[in-house]
Amino acid sequence: MNTLSTLFTTIDELPLQPLLSDPSMATCLSLPLSFVIQASAQSNFLPKKQLSSLIVSDAYYLFDSTINRLRRHTRAELTIGGNSILHLFRALYSGDVLIADFLARALLPGAPILDSADFYIGQVDAQPFYNRLNIDHIPLHLCSTRTYRLARQQSAINIITTNNSYPTLTPSKWQFFWKARIMPLARSIWWRSLHGKLSCCSTLHHILPARFDNALCALGDLENDSVSHFLFSCDTKWIIWQQVLQDCVLTSVTQDTVHDAIFSFTMPTWDLSHSPLSPIQIISGTMVGIWKAHWLYIFSSVPFCLTTIIDSTHKTLIRFRQEETLFIHQPP
Known part of the structure; x- marks a missing residue:
């Protein structure tokens, strides 16, 4: 049952296409009432709790098989959920609730007949609703899970990329x-x-100005603590970068080099024949060392001691390399 529930929920998330053909009368009568109604834009309509357990045939019935028309039950004809259905009827008449187009057409005289009245009236056929679930004009049963995911994610991707x-x-x-x-x-x-979601002071001040009353660097250099400042351009943290990278690559490094590596994935062409680590591993390890030291200073009041942080960063890199030796691959 949980599997079916997940499946139905997944299908409900698909963008629906217009109905290519109206469902049969029998299909209309078999649908849940909650499926065929929708509150109008300005409405504050709240359906009765019992409405969720009722189907269309509890409120409507086939008035005349010769003209294929549905008619609402009178008060005397309602045998189940009477109060909920009457509450719904009042909302329909007032315009607080709108009814699905295909059901509205079934309430009109002369609703269309397919092959014959008996066939049209007597069989439940969910095919019209299934046909609405095409993805990019591909029938649902021919779509892969990847196609489904892309269809669901495309609108969000478009918003993000703008x-x-x-x-x-x-x-x-x-x-x-x-x-x-x-x-x-x-x-x-x-x-x-990369996504500007780092917990630097500028971000925290923007989100929680009452809690973080300024965007200045927590280490006290009177600069706005942007993402790049948090990671490397802070004067204090840049000393750590310089020393660690100098020890690892045996050459001086500029902030532009680190910036391009972090934000553009343009890795420096260092000669690392003497080093067991690759540029991205050295840069990421240094980033982790500074990250840990920063939050130890913030949460535990551990002094931001440069010598200690440089040593601990080297130990982090050494430990990572030892873990890497468990694999037979070469560094990326």
Whole structure:
């Protein structure tokens, strides 16, 4: 039952296409009442609780098989859910609730007949509703799960990609990022940095100005704590970057190099023949070392001591390399 519930919920999330043909009278009568009604835009209509358990035939019946018309039950004819149905009828008459187009047409005289009146009236056929679930004009039973996911996600993707803060990286660079063998914590920090979701003071001040009354760096250098400032451009943190990278790559490094590596995945062409780590592993490890030291300072009041942080960052890189030796692959 849980599997079917998940399946129905998934189907409900699909964008619906217009009905290509009206369902039969028997199909209309078999549908849940809650499926064929919708509150109008300005309505505050609240359906009675029992309405969710009623079907259309509880409120309507086939008035005349010769003209294929549905008619609402009178008060005397209602045998179940009378108060809920009458409450719904009043909302329909007042315009607070709208009824589905296909059911409205079935209430009109001369509703269309398919092959014959008996066939049209007597069989329940859900095919018209199934046909609404096509994805990009492909029948649902021929669609893959990937097609479904893309159809569901496309609108959200379109909204996100129009946001100027969304990283504009090529698929090959994203693939490089996801395939890189770096620490899980580093990938999380990196992902949040790319999307502007890092918990730097400027972000926290923007979200919770009452709790964070300014956007200045927590280390006291009187600069706005942007994402790049949080990661490397803070004067204090840049000393750590310089020392760790100098020790690892045996050459001086500029902030532009680190910026391009983090935000554009343009990795520096360092000569690392002497090093067991790749550029992305060194950069990500340094990022993790600074991240840990920063939050130890914030939450536990551990002094932001440069020598200690540089040593702990080197230990992090060494430990990561030891873990890497368990694999036979070469560094990315």
